[in-house]
Amino acid sequence: xxxxxxxxxxxxxxxxxxxxxxxxxxxxxxxxxxxxxxxxxxxxxxxxxxxxxxxxxxxxxxxxxxxxxxxxxxxxxxxxxxxxxxxxxxxxxxxxxxxxxxxxxxxxxxxxxxxxxxxxxxxxxxxxxxxxxxxxxxxxxxxxxxxxxxxxxxxxxxxxxxxxxxxxxxxxxxxxxxxxxxxxxxxxxxxxxxxxxxxxxxxxxxxxxxxxxxxxxxxxxxxxxxxxxxxxxxxxxxxxxxxxxxxxxxxxxxxxxxxxxxxxxxxxxxx
Numbered sequence: 001x002x003x004x005x006x007x008x009x010x011x012x013x014x015x016x017x018x019x020x021x022x023x024x025x026x027x028x029x030x031x032x033x034x035x036x037x038x039x040x041x042x043x044x045x046x047x048x049x050x051x052x053x054x055x056x057x058x059x060x061x062x063x064x065x066x067x068x069x070x071x072x073x074x075x076x077x078x079x080x081x082x083x084x085x086x087x088x089x090x091x092x093x094x095x096x097x098x099x100x101x102x103x104x105x106x107x108x109x110x111x112x113x114x115x116x117x118x119x120x121x122x123x124x125x126x127x128x129x130x131x132x133x134x135x136x137x138x139x140x141x142x143x144x145x146x147x148x149x150x151x152x153x154x155x156x157x158x159x160x161x162x163x164x165x166x167x168x169x170x171x172x173x174x175x176x177x178x179x180x181x182x183x184x185x186x187x188x189x190x191x192x193x194x195x196x197x198x199x200x201x202x203x204x205x206x207x208x209x210x211x212x213x214x215x216x217x218x219x220x221x222x223x224x225x226x227x228x229x230x231x232x233x234x235x236x237x238x239x240x241x242x243x244x245x246x247x248x249x250x251x252x253x254x255x256x257x258x259x260x261x262x263x264x265x266x267x268x269x270x271x
Contacts, residue, residue, distance in 0.1 A: 033063035040072060049079040067093050067102070074109060083113040094129075104134035111143060120151035 040055030056073035059066055074089030087110055094106035111126035127144035131137065 029062040033059040033066050033069060035059075036062065037066070037069050037072065040069070040076070044072065044076060044079075047079075049076045052076045053080070065096060067096050070096075071102075071106060074106075074113075078109065078113060081116075083116045086113045100133040104130045104137060104140070107133065108137070108140050108143070111140070111147065115143070115147060115150075118154075120147050120154055123147040124151055 036055050036059035040052045040059065043049075043052035043055055053073055053076035056069050056076060059069035060073065063069070070089045071093040074086040074093070077083070077086035077089065090106045090110045090113065094103050094110065097103045097106060107126050107130035111123045111130060114120070114123035114126055124144065124147045127140050127147060130140045131144065134140070
């Protein structure tokens with residue numbers, strides 16, 4: 001039983017020693033954090049913002065929840081125009097700060113950094129959060145009005161740009177459509193021209209045939225089959241023979257008349 005008591009006493013002593021050591025480490029880190037914060041503030045007052053940001057980062061390395069170090073680091077980044085890097089530091093302060101005034105200041109600076117980055121929607125939201133924590137801050141209220149005006153102007157510009165892009169796209173589509181239509185018309189004209197040229201070529205071939213050697217034409221004509229004579233009916237043959245016979249009689253009568261004119265007419269004496 002005594003052995004168990006001794007074991008418990010030793011365990012409690014070891015645990016207490018570790019807890020005391022951890023507390024000492026925490027206290028040491030907090031002291032280091034405060035020391036680096038003061039060093040950063042001195043550099044910040046001298047406008048050595050880059051060196052000041054290094055000191056603040058060391059302070060946060062010793063105590064990650066050190067609100068003042070985070071807030072001042074955001075200010076150092078802001079002064080160096082590193083607005084995007086400053087915003088997360090202000091957000092950390094706004095999240096961890098216990099009093100509303102500190103939260104309002106953090107949101108106010110977030111709005112300022114957003115304004116510098118031309119993120120007007122983010123600036124409007126940040127200033128509104130700042131006023132929720134400190135409604136009496138006239139400077140924040142003024143900045144909110146400016147941010148809202150710039151946001152409206154930005155939205156209108158985006159709307160105009162979108163309409164312009166749509167008009168340009170419609171014009172491009174219309175031009176492409178007209179281009180295709182003109183292309184179709186041109187293709188049709190080219191086809192008609194080709195057909196016309198083809199007809200001219202055919203006419204030229206005919207003219208070429210006219211200029212060929214006549215002997216070749218005779219040869220071609222000789223090669224053509226002769227038309228066959230039509231057959232006559234018996235009636236047509238009879239009529240033809242009668243016609244020939246009548247012509248022959250007429251011819252014979254004319255010949256006899258000529259012979260008679262050549263002879264002297266014998267006259268009878270009138271006694």
